[in-house]
Amino acid sequence: MTAVRTVLGDVRPEELGVVDAHDHLFLRSPHLPGQELNDASTARAELEAFRGAGGSAVVQWTPYGMGRRAADLPLLSRETGVHVVAATGLHQAVHYDDATLAGLRGTxxxxxxxxxxxxxxxxxxxxxxxxxAGGFHALDAHTRWTMSAAAEAHRATGAAVAVHLELGTGALDVLDLLCGELGVSPERVILGHLNRSPDLVVHREAASTGCYLAFDGPSRAHHATDWRMPEAVRALADAGFGARILIGGDTTTAAARSVNGGPGMPCLLRRVRPRLEVALGAELVVRILTDNPARAFARPSSKEDR
Known part of the structure; x- marks a missing residue:
């Protein structure tokens, strides 16, 4: 038996329904001044808009120390009827001050x-x-430290490990480290931002290991590659990897929210989904939105919490 741990407790994977597999309700970083997602009322409105478009679950990729506002998530989930899955973990070093990182050494x-x-x-x-998170075409000491800790936590809990790939790069290096050196099963690894580096050969090689590949957007910052996402996803599906694909909205700024005039979470279902249906067919898109994330974020319900 497996379960997905939401902010309201564990649920059966099939209960998630239609999933935005990579997004943010709250997000804050000193590296991104003035771009904070820190307002509960607009987060609620965004979830309601996503629900209105047919969505039923959002996976928030905001990790430790970046303004997750975890205490607010259960109420938002109850009020909107949308399942929310929260993250632990650590982003790139640039998102933290030295004192924060020093306090985490050894723990x-x-x-x-x-x-x-x-x-x-x-x-x-x-x-x-x-x-x-990885770096741009590289794995630095901070990445190795955080991924080693993630692998240890995965072994203790069975939780999946999701990876921010900087500009979509370094997928194979990440897999060499996480799955090769650190022993995490590829089926428990989710690689994010593959759309930002639409190298179809790398995508297929990564998918062949059994990991999940997350494509997210649309994004103003990465619009130049957004339009290639359906092509990249279709190439994976044609190669037999349709069961390894995830999609998400990755809303990272207030201006990107639909309630503020941006595409926001509803765009995933209103505009991205129909475009993918043209490339892949409606049946596979349903599985990408429901079955794939249900497997990717599930963990053994019998795994003992330490």
């Missing part, structure tokens, strides 16, 4: 495990997966 894996099994801070909200 990072324990922090991840605690947030997965006991709760984030004093909120009582348990994370459902681990989010870490």
């Amino acid at each position: 990072l894996a324990d922090v991840f495990v605690a947030e997965l099994t006991q709760g984030i801070g004093t909120s009582g909200v348990r994370a459902g997966f681990i989010k870490v």
Whole structure:
């Protein structure tokens, strides 16, 4: 038996329904001044708009120390009727001050495990997966530290490991580290931002390991590659990897929210979904939105919390 850990507790994977597999309700970073997602009322409105477009679950990839507002997530989920899955993990070093990183030395894996099994801070909200990040075509010491901790937490809890690929690069290096050196099963790894580097050969090689490939957007910053996403997804499907594809909205700024005039979460279902149906057919798109994320974010329900 498997279960997906939402902010309201564990649910059967099939209960998730239509999933935005990569997005943000709250997000804050000193590296992105003035671009914070920090307003609960607009987060609620965005979830309601997503629900109105036919969505029923959102996976928030905001990790430790980046303004997750975990205590607010259960109420938002109840009020809107949308399942929310929260993340533990750590982003690139640029998103943290030196004191924060220094305070995590020697304890990072324990922090991840605690947030997965006991709760984030004093909120009582348990994370459902681990989010870490690679660098641009490289894996630096910070990446190796965070991924080593993620692998340890994965072994303790069974939680999936999701990876921010900087501009979509470094997928194979990440897999070499996580799955080769650190022993994480590829089926428990989710690679994010593949649309930002539409290298179809790399996509197929990564998918052949058994990992999940997440395509997210649309994005003003990455619009130049957004239009190639259906082509990249179709190439994977044609190669037999339709069951490894995830899609999400990845809303990272207030201006990108639909309630503020941007595409936001509803665009995933209003505009991206019909475009993918042209490329892939409606039946496969249904599976990408429902079955694939249900498997990707599930973990053994019998796994004992440490």
